[in-house]
Amino acid sequence: MRIVNTVPNGLSAFAxxxxxxxxxxxPVPGSQPDIAPPRLWVCEHCDTVYHRRELACGxxxxxxxxxxxxxxxxxxxxxxxxxxxxxxxxxxxQANIWPIVTLGLNGQxxxxxxxxxxxxxxxxxxxxxxxIAACTLFFFPIGKMLLLGWVLLFARxxxxxxxxxxxxxxxxxxxxxxxxxxxxxxxLVAIVKAHMYFDVIPNVGVFAYGVLMMIITAFASIDVxxxxxxxxxxxx
Amino acid sequence: xxxxxxxxxxxxxxxxxxxxxxxxxxxPDAACPxxxxxxxxxxxxxxxxxxxxxxxxxxFYIPANVLPIMRTVSVGDVDDNTILSGVxxxxxKGSPDLAVIVFTASIVxxxxxxxxxxxxxxxxxxxxxxxxxxxxxxxxxxxxIGYWSMLDVFVVALxxxxxxxxxxxxxxxxxxxxxxxxxxxxxxxxxxxxxxRLIWDSRDFDD
Numbered sequence: 001m002r003i004v005n006t007v008p009n010g011l012s013a014f015a016x017x018x019x020x021x022x023x024x025x026x027p028v029p030g031s032q033p034d035i036a037p038p039r040l041w042v043c044e045h046c047d048t049v050y051h052r053r054e055l056a057c058g059x060x061x062x063x064x065x066x067x068x069x070x071x072x073x074x075x076x077x078x079x080x081x082x083x084x085x086x087x088x089x090x091x092x093x094q095a096n097i098w099p100i101v102t103l104g105l106n107g108q109x110x111x112x113x114x115x116x117x118x119x120x121x122x123x124x125x126x127x128x129x130x131x132i133a134a135c136t137l138f139f140f141p142i143g144k145m146l147l148l149g150w151v152l153l154f155a156r157x158x159x160x161x162x163x164x165x166x167x168x169x170x171x172x173x174x175x176x177x178x179x180x181x182x183x184x185x186x187x188l189v190a191i192v193k194a195h196m197y198f199d200v201i202p203n204v205g206v207f208a209y210g211v212l213m214m215i216i217t218a219f220a221s222i223d224v225x226x227x228x229x230x231x232x233x234x235x236x
Numbered sequence: 237x238x239x240x241x242x243x244x245x246x247x248x249x250x251x252x253x254x255x256x257x258x259x260x261x262x263x264p265d266a267a268c269p270x271x272x273x274x275x276x277x278x279x280x281x282x283x284x285x286x287x288x289x290x291x292x293x294x295x296f297y298i299p300a301n302v303l304p305i306m307r308t309v310s311v312g313d314v315d316d317n318t319i320l321s322g323v324x325x326x327x328x329k330g331s332p333d334l335a336v337i338v339f340t341a342s343i344v345x346x347x348x349x350x351x352x353x354x355x356x357x358x359x360x361x362x363x364x365x366x367x368x369x370x371x372x373x374x375x376x377x378x379x380x381i382g383y384w385s386m387l388d389v390f391v392v393a394l395x396x397x398x399x400x401x402x403x404x405x406x407x408x409x410x411x412x413x414x415x416x417x418x419x420x421x422x423x424x425x426x427x428x429x430x431x432x433r434l435i436w437d438s439r440d441f442d443d
Binding site: 040041042043044045046047048049064065066067068100101103105106108110111112116117118119120121124125126128129130132133136137165168169172176177179182183185186187188189190192193194195196197198225228 | 330375436
């Protein structure tokens with residue numbers, strides 16, 4: 001569903017909103033004054049300013065100028081997100097400890113895991129590819145899940161976890177660099193290619209990756225940045 | 237359209253990292269009070285950096301396509317595959333539908349990225365008001381599909397690890413795959429460096 005438009009209605013209205021936002025200073029961790037709930041959206045893609053509005057179920061606020069999504073209604077709460085992250089962690093563990101696929105030729109069987117690929121690429125003089133694969137398929141996804149899990153664990157009670165700020169900034173930066181879903185498609189292509197010459201037996205790993213891909217898709221529409229608004233800093 | 241107020245005109249900056257709207261105090265090293273990230277009205281030197289990265293990516297893209305990405309050894313018979321010949325092999329011997337997916341991810345997407353980013357850079361630098369909405373959508377498309385190009389790299393990695401039957405059959409990665417992986421990474425960085433707000437900084441929004 002497409003519902004838009006908290007179109008701003010004149011500059012005078014803005015003055016009130018702006019005053020409620022904190023003045024811009026270099027932050028001192030821990031000694032922040034209470035931040036008033038933000039009243040504005042700025043479209044990331046074109047810089048247009050909007051008044052915030054509560055969204056009803058199923059609503060998506062889009063920018064009138066460039067059609068980018070400003071915000072979505074979230075049916076999933078913090079607990080739901082935490083459950084999803086934990087499920088993703090379980091699927092990711094399974095995907096990594098079990099072999100992805102087994103090949104057979106003349107009675108010989110060879111199977112591999114993700115780390116098998118990474119190590120083999122390193123040994124075969126493609127260290128660059130090995131590092132890219134290790135980061136985008138292992139370190140960044142695992143970092144993303146651990147950081148999200150940590151932050152959500154505290155967000156259940158509206159608190160900010162220790163290191164919340166660093167965790168959220170890191171999550172923002174590693175976000176585009178996790179590629180597990182591409183790897184799933186890559187595994188499918190590799191299976192089909194190998195099937196031309198060998199016996200192919202798909203293993204648990206590839207199914208676990210399939211589950212992981214579904215969870216990633218479910219997560220794709222969730223903007224974790226709303227945790228900034230859902231939590232507040234409290235003295236420990 | 238121009239009646240819609242923009243943050244820059246109102247003296248505001250939206251933080252990219254946490255989404256907080258801050259007052260613009262025109263300091264070069266201003267930081268977001270909530271998340272501590274650097275605030276800037278537009279990404280720093282966006283045109284220069286994006287051009288540089290795009291050109292660098294293009295120079296990697298040539299060897300990525302010309303050099304073979306994978307060697308298949310089968311009973312002493314050596315066969316080197318480039319990206320394109322891999323797609324053709326998949327089309328002829330295996331499944332054409334999968335060949336279409338690989339062709340899209342490995343050839344259409346990177347080429348589209350070069351053209352799209354080039355177009356966005358040139359039109360924005362000329363402060364053109366032409367098809368701004370469509371250009372904004374094109375940018376979002378480039379950002380969304382960019383990383384799927386990594387597909388072929390992962391296919392080679394998997395096949396290398398799997399096909400290890402010694403003399404009977406063996407797969408090795410060749411330098412093409414390294415260049416291709418780098419091309420994908422650099423074009424991703426290039427599209428992140430481009431500031432889509434520049435599309436809308438056309439002549440009617442002069443500062």
